[in-house]
Amino acid sequence: MDIRYEVNPIDFKSYSTSEVREAFLIESLFQTDTLQWTYSHYDRLVIGGAVPVEKTLRLDWSDVLKTAYFLERREIAVINIGGEGTVRVDGEAYTLVKRDCLYIGKGKEVVQFESEDAAYPARFYLVSATAHQSYPTKKLPISEAVPTKLGTDAESNCRTIYKYIHQEGIQSCQLMVGMTLLEPNNMWNTMPAHLHDRRMEAYLYFDMEPSSRVMHLMGQPNETRHIIVKNEQAIISPPWSIHSGVGTSHYTFIWAMAGENYTFTDMDPVPMEALT
Ligand SMILES: O=C(O)C(=O)C[C@H](O)C(=O)CO
Ligand SMILES: [Zn+2]
Secondary structure (H helix, E strand, O other): OEEEOOOOHHHHOOOOHHHHHHHHEEOOOOOEOOEEEEEEOOOOOEEEEEEOOOOOEEOOOHHHHOOOOHHHOEEEEEEEOOOOEEEEEOOEEEEEOOOOEEEEOOOOOOEEEEEOOOOOOOOEEEEEEEOOOOOOOEEEOHHHOOEEEEOOOOOOOOEEEEEEEOOOOEOOOOOEEEEEEEOOOOOEEOOOOEEOOOEEEEEEEEOOOOOOOEEEEEEOOOOOEEEEEOOOEEEEEOOOOEEEEEEOOOOEEEEEEEEOOOOOOOOEEOOHHHOO
16 A cells, blocks of 8 residues: 655655655555556645556445545546556446546546556556535546647747636546656656646656656745656646756656646746746
């Protein structure tokens, strides 16, 4: 059972490399024919991975959540980062190709995951937050998502952001989820950095070569640390932390937030002079 408790920014200053990694890095989310889960106590975000190959996998973590079924008091976002797959929600089938997103609201009892082709299985990334009301289950195919271009060549951060679940998109209680794709030869994300003390955030880095790495930057602006991240590993970013990264090559990441509101532009920019 992978439970991550909160770390406060005062204690964080004295953390060793391994303590930083144990608190904030999720190393193996995608395992064949199992559901992998990490429970973060920051806004009680649950982060998971499902790779159905030989089996159909059923959404369940009742031994930890102690509810009759996973979504009894939760909502969840599912984003496929692998081959075509199907999510069945109380019997209704939603087919997701790579980068499609499905939001499932509170109260759906039976959620199952399966792959179309065992030779190229689906890889479902899962992010769940507590929910107080039920919003409709909704799929947003990547083909219908609205791209927003950001960055410049000079800053090596040309990238496209797709927002899936947010104020003007799929409605949720508190989940806000999207994906950012770096263009080839562009390595920087989220620099200049920002904070949002009102929300925590999780990043899943993927579409990287096995030998590529992202140097993820975290910490309060005046106390930064780095975490070296491999393909398909995730980061938990506390509300007091910047969350930025630079890769040895370009990459894609899914960002997911939970907390006080879901206004994407609610960010406090961190001036370059404040970073040490
Ligand atoms: O490329 C970026 O910049 C991002 O994707 C930033 C994240 O969306 C984020 O941190 C939102 O709060
Ligand atoms: Zn952010």
